Structures are given as structure tokens and as C-alpha cells.
Amino acid sequence: xxxxxxxxxxxxxxxxxxxxxxxxxxxxxxxxxxxxxxxxxxxxxxxxxxxxxxxxxxxxxxxxxxxxxxxxxxxxxxxxxxxxxxxxxxxxxxxxxxxxxxxxxxxxxxxxxxxxxxxxxxxxxxxxxxxxxxxxxxxxxxxxxxxxxxxxxxxxxxxxxxxxxxxxxxxxxxxxxxxxxxxxxxxxxxxxxxxxxxxxx
Amino acid sequence: xxxxxxxxxxxxxxxxxxxxxxxxxxxxxxxxxxxxxxxxxxxxxxxxxxxxxxxxxxxxxxxxxxxxxxxxxxxxxxxxxxxxxxxxxxxxxxxxxxxxxxxxxxxxxxxxxxxxxxxxxxxxxxxxxxxxxxxxxxxxxxxxxxxxxxxxxxxxxxxxxxxxxxxxxxxxxxxxxxxxxxxxxxxxxxxxxxxxxxxxx
Ligand SMILES: [Zn+2]
Ligand SMILES: [Zn+2]
Numbered sequence: 434x435x436x437x438x439x440x441x442x443x444x445x446x447x448x449x450x451x452x453x454x455x456x457x458x459x460x461x462x463x464x465x466x467x468x469x470x471x472x473x474x475x476x477x478x479x480x481x482x483x484x485x486x487x488x489x490x491x492x493x494x495x496x497x498x499x500x501x502x503x504x505x506x507x508x509x510x511x512x513x514x515x516x517x518x519x520x521x522x523x524x525x526x527x528x529x530x531x532x533x534x535x536x537x538x539x540x541x542x543x544x545x546x547x548x549x550x551x552x553x554x555x556x557x558x559x560x561x562x563x564x565x566x567x568x569x570x571x572x573x574x575x576x577x578x579x580x581x582x583x584x585x586x587x588x589x590x591x592x593x594x595x596x597x598x599x600x601x602x603x604x605x606x607x608x609x610x611x612x613x614x615x616x617x618x619x620x621x622x623x624x625x626x627x628x629x630x631x632x633x634x
Numbered sequence: 635x636x637x638x639x640x641x642x643x644x645x646x647x648x649x650x651x652x653x654x655x656x657x658x659x660x661x662x663x664x665x666x667x668x669x670x671x672x673x674x675x676x677x678x679x680x681x682x683x684x685x686x687x688x689x690x691x692x693x694x695x696x697x698x699x700x701x702x703x704x705x706x707x708x709x710x711x712x713x714x715x716x717x718x719x720x721x722x723x724x725x726x727x728x729x730x731x732x733x734x735x736x737x738x739x740x741x742x743x744x745x746x747x748x749x750x751x752x753x754x755x756x757x758x759x760x761x762x763x764x765x766x767x768x769x770x771x772x773x774x775x776x777x778x779x780x781x782x783x784x785x786x787x788x789x790x791x792x793x794x795x796x797x798x799x800x801x802x803x804x805x806x807x808x809x810x811x812x813x814x815x816x817x818x819x820x821x822x823x824x825x826x827x828x829x830x831x832x833x834x835x
Contacts, residue, residue, distance in 0.1 A: 440701050446687050449680045454668050455661040456654075464654045466726055468684070469691050469700050471653075476688045479650045483669070483681035486647050490670050499670050501641050525667055 443469065495566075497542025497559060498527055507531075507540055514538045516573040518566060520592065522546045522580065530578060538576070541566060546579060546588040558588075560595060567601050574602045581608060644670065696767075698743030698760060699728055708732075708741055715739045717774040719767060721793065723747045723781065731779060739777070742767060747780060747789040759789075761796060768802050775803045782809060 443465055451461035468476040492498070493505035500506055507513065507527075517538025521527045527540050543558045567575050577592060579585035593603050608626030610619060619627075644666055652662035669677040693699075694706035701707055708714065708728075718739025722728045728741050744759045768776050778793060780786035794804050809827030811820060820828075 440691075440707065442683070442687050442690055442702055443700065446680075446683045449676065449683050452672075452676055453657075453665040455657060455665060460656040462729060463726065464656060465687075466700075466729075467655050469687060470725075472688055472691070475650065475653055476684055479647075480681055480684035480688055482643070482647045482650050483677055483684065486643050486666075486670060487673055487677045487681055489643055490641075490673070499644065499667075501643055506641065523667075524671075525664060528663060528667075 496540045497524070497544060498540060499524060512537070515571040517576065518563075518572055518574070519576045519578050520563065521578050522585065522588070526578060526580075536576070538574075539566075543588070546582075546584045547591055548584045550584075553584075555591065560592070563592070564595055564599075567596055567599055572601055574604060577603065577605045579605070581606075697741045698725070698745060699741060700725060713738070716772040718777065719764075719773055719775070720777045720779050721764065722779050723786065723789070727779060727781075737777070739775075740767075744789070747783075747785045748792055749785045751785075754785075756792065761793070764793070765796055765800075768797055768800055773802055775805060778804065778806045780806070782807075 446468070447458075447461050447465045450456055450464050451458050453461075456464060468479070489501045490499050491501070491503045493500055493503050493508055495504045495508045498505040498507055502509075514537055517536070518541050519527075519530065519536055519538050520541045520543060521530065522543050522545055524542055527542060530536060530540075541559065541563050543560070543563070545553050545558055547553055547555065547558070563575075566572065575592075575596060577589040579589050589605055596603050607630055608623060609630060610616065610623065610627045616624065647669070648659075648662050648666045651657055651665050652659050654662075657665060669680070690702045691700050692702070692704045694701055694704050694709055696705045696709045699706040699708055703710075715738055718737070719742050720728075720731065720737055720739050721742045721744060722731065723744050723746055725743055728743060731737060731741075742760065742764050744761070744764070746754050746759055748754055748756065748759070764776075767773065776793075776797060778790040780790050790806055797804050808831055809824060810831060811817065811824065811828045817825065
């Protein structure tokens with residue numbers, strides 16, 4: 434905004450909100466206004482929740498997840514399968530897998546994928562830590578749960594090579610038709626993969 | 635989320651962020667993750683800015699704007715024109731007008747528009763206060779800067795009737811072609827208005 438309208442306090446709130454993914458300058462203004470109108474129901478509680486998160490949230494030094502303790506709850510939960518490491522690019526992917534309830538092993542967050550375009554090289558990812566963890570005797574399988582993009586698959590191949598000398602099975606997510614997906618909306622690559630990896634009834 | 639994944643602190647942050655306009659559950663998770671990753675650069679400052687806003691922002695008892703003082707800076711600025719009251723439905727409209735720099739009078743925020751559908755009746759708006767302000771001797775004109783919607787225009791007519799006994803001129807925003815607007819994308823009503831209210835070169 435060229436003119437400060439609502440005082441520096443609201444301007445600052447708008448500017449910081451505009452840095453959140455999914456909020457542009459316009460929606461940040463709407464969000465700030467909404468917050469100011471709902472001071473007791475929303476602004477206060479959100480300020481408090483952010484202060485608590487700032488104070489208490491740490492990155493797990495083992496897997497890269499975020500939690501209020503290190504190692505995190507997923508790393509220390511005794512009911513989870515120690516023989517299985519699920520490798521994800523980002524914490525958001527970890528959350529998505531946890532929501533699905535698809536797997537109950539340990540996780541390893543890479544912190545991204547290799548990308549020539551974005552200048553992400555192996556040393557930018559937590560690959561050394563992954564190799565160390567995959568070398569632990571309990572580990573039997575490493576699932577590469579990476580996006581089915583060029584960068585994701587390049588990263589998967591790179592990790593497969595890194596782990597090839599270890600006695601662990603390296604697997605990746607199946608390609609196929611999404612549940613509820615309609616065939617004529619899918620790209621050819623997905624259809625080819627779905628046919629190739631077809632399963633018996 | 636059916637399963638608590640990242641601890642109650644992050645869950646609470648996600649739930650509160652999801653209440654912001656423009657953020658759904660999915661984008662609230664992304665925003666929370668972004669905040670946690672940018673703890674020092676963003677989460678801390680935003681928590682602080684919200685705490686400051688919560689502490690200091692008040693609604694102006696005169697115009698309905700929000701500011702850190704009451705009456706607000708727009709109501710007390712001696713350079714602004716006391717003879718002009720710009721009536722808006724919402725603070726967001728006030729901000730939009732201020733950004734445009736189109737007018738430099740005083741404002742009056744109605745707190746909404748009359749709406750049979752949403753059950754908004756005259757007593758829900760700050761109409762008594764508007765009549766009182768418009769009765770002050772300094773006031774010469776009241777600009778009804780309301781949306782060009784049915785409810786906005788119904789409200790404009792209602793206010794015009796309320797003020798008819800006062801010695802003030804009541805005006806409304808011109809209809810017409812938006813600057814940069816292309817004629818064949820405009821609705822007929824706008825085109826008719828633009829022709830009717832055409833101006834000389
Ligand atoms: Zn962990
Ligand atoms: Zn004011």
C-alpha cells in the first residue's frame with residue numbers, strides 16, 4: 434500500500450500475513466480485518482497459539498518432523514515399525530501420509546528434492562543422515578514416498594544408488610489411477626503405469 | 635484431521651488459521667508448516683504483531699474505523715474535509731477508498747448493508763449515528779459509497795430517505811466503465827449507465 438491507512442500496527446500485521454502461502458496482499462488485508470473484528474474469538478487465541486508454537490515447536494533431529502519434543506512423537510512411539518523408513522521430501526508429505534494412515538513406520542524428511550533448476554544438490558538434503566539411519570540393523574525397508582515428478586523421481590533414483598550397498602529393500606509408491614479418479618481425466622503416463630502395474634482381482 | 639499428527643500445539647495453530655478468510659483446512663496446514671519452518675523470520679514477528687494488535691487496536695466510536703486510538707486518525711486529521719461524510723458498508727471499503735486517494739473527507743462505517751436474505755435490518759447498522767453526524771452544521775454532503783448490488787442500492791435509498799429532511803446533499807458513486815475495462819466484458823446495466831452518465835471531452 435502506498436499510503437498507510439490503518440496505522441502502523443495493522444500495516445505490519447497485513448505485511449506479515451501476506452508472507453503466508455496462499456495469502457496475497459489483498460487477502461492479507463481481508464484476513465487482518467477479520468482478525469481485528471474478531472479480537473477476542475480469533476486474534477487473541479491465534480496470537481497465543483503462535484507464541485506457544487514459537488516457544489515450544491522444535492525440529493526433530495532424527496527424522497526432520499516438527500514437534501514439541503526431540504526426538505519427535507513419531508520417532509519415539511513404541512508401536513511403530515522400526516524396520517521401515519518412509520522417506521519424504523517435506524513435512525507436508527509426512528502429514529499427508531499420517532492422515533491417510535497408510536503406513537506406520539518411521540519417517541525421514543529430506544528437506545526437498547534434487548533440482549537442477551532450483552540449484553538443490555545432494556548436500557542440501559539430509560542424505561547422510563538417511564544413509565546412517567538405513568544402516569541401522571533394525572531397518573529392513575526404505576519406502577521412497579516422493580512426488581511422481583521429474584525431480585522427485587531423479588531424487589528417488591539417486592537415493593536408490595546411495596543405498597544399494599546396504600541390506601535394505603528400497604521401494605517406491607505405486608503409480609496408478611487415484612481412488613475415485615476418472616480415466617479420461619488422467620494423463621497417458623498414469624494410464625500406462627496403471628495398466629503395467631495392474632493387479633489380480 | 636481425524637488423527638492428531640504434529641502435536642496439539644500445531645493442531646491448534648492449524649485450526650485457528652483455518653478460520654481466516656481465504657484459508658481452508660489444506661492451506662491452513664501449509665501456512666502452519668511455513669510458520670513453523672520460518673520460526674524466527676515469520677512466526678515470532680507475526681505472534682508479536684497479533685499480540686500488539688490485540689492489545690492496541692480499537693474501533694473508532696465516531697466512524698467505525700479501526701485504529702490504535704479513538705477517535706481514529708482519519709476522524710482527527712485536521713487536513714481532512716469536515717463537510718464531507720463518506721458512507722461505506724465495511725472497513726475494507728474504507729481502506730479501498732483510502733488507497734485510491736479519491737476522497738479526503740470523514741468516513742462512516744455502516745457495519746453492513748440491509749439484506750432481507752441475511753436478516754440485516756436498519757437497527758443492525760449504525761444509522762442513528764449517521765443521522766446524528768449528518769445533522770452537524772459543518773456537514774454539507776454525504777457520499778453513499780456502497781456496492782452497486784441490490785442490497786447496496788436498497789441501503790443507499792433507505793439512507794437517502796433518512797437524510798431527506800437535513801440540509802445536506804446526498805450523492806452516490808458514478809456507474810460506468812472501469813478504468814482499463816473492455817466494453818464487451820461489461821454487463822448491460824453498466825453500459826447503459828455509462829452512456830447515460832456520459833461526460834463531455
Ligand atoms: Zn522424529
Ligand atoms: Zn474514526
